[in-house]
Amino acid sequence: MNPVSVRVPAKVNLQLGVGPLRDDGYHDLVNVFHAVSLFDEVTAEPADELRITVEAAPGSRVAIGGVPTGDGNLAARAARLVAERLGAAPRVALRIRKAIPVAGGMAGGSADAAAALLACARLWDDPAAPALAPADLLNLGARLGSDVPFALLGGTAVGTGRGERLTAATVHGTFHWVFATADGGLSTPAVYAECDRIRAARGGGVPEPRESGALMAALAAGDAEALSAALTNDLQPAALALRPSLRGVLDAGRDLGALGALVSGSGPTCAFLAADAAGAAGLADALDRAGVAAQTLTAHGPVPGATVI
Ligand SMILES: C[C@](O)(CO)[C@H](O)COP(=O)(O)OP(=O)(O)OC[C@H]1O[C@@H](n2ccc(N)nc2=O)[C@H](O)[C@@H]1O
Numbered sequence: 001m002n003p004v005s006v007r008v009p010a011k012v013n014l015q016l017g018v019g020p021l022r023d024d025g026y027h028d029l030v031n032v033f034h035a036v037s038l039f040d041e042v043t044a045e046p047a048d049e050l051r052i053t054v055e056a057a058p059g060s061r062v063a064i065g066g067v068p069t070g071d072g073n074l075a076a077r078a079a080r081l082v083a084e085r086l087g088a089a090p091r092v093a094l095r096i097r098k099a100i101p102v103a104g105g106m107a108g109g110s111a112d113a114a115a116a117l118l119a120c121a122r123l124w125d126d127p128a129a130p131a132l133a134p135a136d137l138l139n140l141g142a143r144l145g146s147d148v149p150f151a152l153l154g155g156t157a158v159g160t161g162r163g164e165r166l167t168a169a170t171v172h173g174t175f176h177w178v179f180a181t182a183d184g185g186l187s188t189p190a191v192y193a194e195c196d197r198i199r200a201a202r203g204g205g206v207p208e209p210r211e212s213g214a215l216m217a218a219l220a221a222g223d224a225e226a227l228s229a230a231l232t233n234d235l236q237p238a239a240l241a242l243r244p245s246l247r248g249v250l251d252a253g254r255d256l257g258a259l260g261a262l263v264s265g266s267g268p269t270c271a272f273l274a275a276d277a278a279g280a281a282g283l284a285d286a287l288d289r290a291g292v293a294a295q296t297l298t299a300h301g302p303v304p305g306a307t308v309i
């Protein structure tokens with residue numbers, strides 16, 4: 001059996017509407033996911049037992065120190081899930097090359113899980129009569145994490161429920177982004193818990209989130225300025241409370257000409273929308289010179305989800 005390599009994108013959340021805390025510890029969301037051109041790559045190769053190696057992708061300065069190489073790695077859990085479903089033994093070596101910031105709010109672990117699901121299905125399933133259809137992979141993905149189904153789907157999509165129920169959005173054209181990474185990640189459960197704490201201290205109820213018509217219209221029109229005005233993230237106050245320095249990063253991006261600025265998902269990566277590719281390159285340079293971020297990265301979206309290469 002030949003090795004199978006899968007390329008999988010990071011995400012930024014264009015709208016992250018967070019509802020009240022549910023009894024199961026999750027929140028109902030209106031989560032507009034957007035896949036961007038920062039990619040991890042996962043290669044699956046037959047081996048005598050499940051093994052994981054993690055390295056920075058060539059040319060990437062991503063800090064891989066905190067990424068587990070045992071069963072704590074979401075890609076390992078994905079491989080075990082596919083093996084279980086196909087009645088196979090999880091005898092696979094997974095080599096993960098990371099360019100997506102770790103614990104950065106860009107769903108890097110979820111991306112690797114999605115890539116591992118696809119790679120292992122390709123390795124072990126019968127191509128003539130596949131036991132795992134794309135919908136089955138989406139369902140397995142939802143068991144691994146709320147962001148995993150979107151990493152399989154890619155593009156731009158609205159996630160409801162925990163974020164795992166996806167509807168593709170209509171998008172025209174390409175949007176150009178700058179991402180400012182931070183040293184040290186933020187824990188997703190801690191950011192949701194801080195969001196609940198801030199809301200409880202404020203008092204009053206928490207409304208169910210609603211999809212932004214202005215955002216969906218901006219996407220359909222390919223209008224970067226209108227999209228910038230419609231970007232929202234209900235987790236941003238919590239991320240800023242836990243990491244106050246992010247306020248200065250967002251302000252610097254706006255001062256240096258970003259059309260729009262927000263924290264990506266649970267943070268601490270900050271995302272800036274530019275008018276075009278040249279604008280993004282210029283903004284990244286200016287942010288580098290300002291020295292407010294650990295690293296700046298440029299990317300465009302939407303891009304496809306997990307893809308065998
Ligand atoms: C912040 C986002 O990245 C935005 O896309 C996601 O909502 C988080 O997705 P994820 O990292 O795949 O999260 P999961 O692994 O499913 O859940 C981790 C933890 O995040 C919190 N969580 C996650 C999703 C959700 N809809 N409500 C939550 O409250 C819960 O505390 C949960 O225990």
Ligand SMILES: Nc1ncnc2c1ncn2[C@@H]1O[C@H](COP(=O)(O)OP(=O)(O)OP(=O)(O)O)[C@@H](O)[C@H]1O
Nearest residue numbers: 073074102103104105106107108109110112147188
């Ligand atoms: N393949 C993986 N890559 C990165 N982190 C992983 C992986 N598998 C497990 N983890 C663990 O998950 C934690 C969160 O990492 P991840 O990069 O997925 O965060 P994130 O991008 O903030 O996630 P999200 O945006 O989905 O909330 C890491 O600190 C690490 O302990």
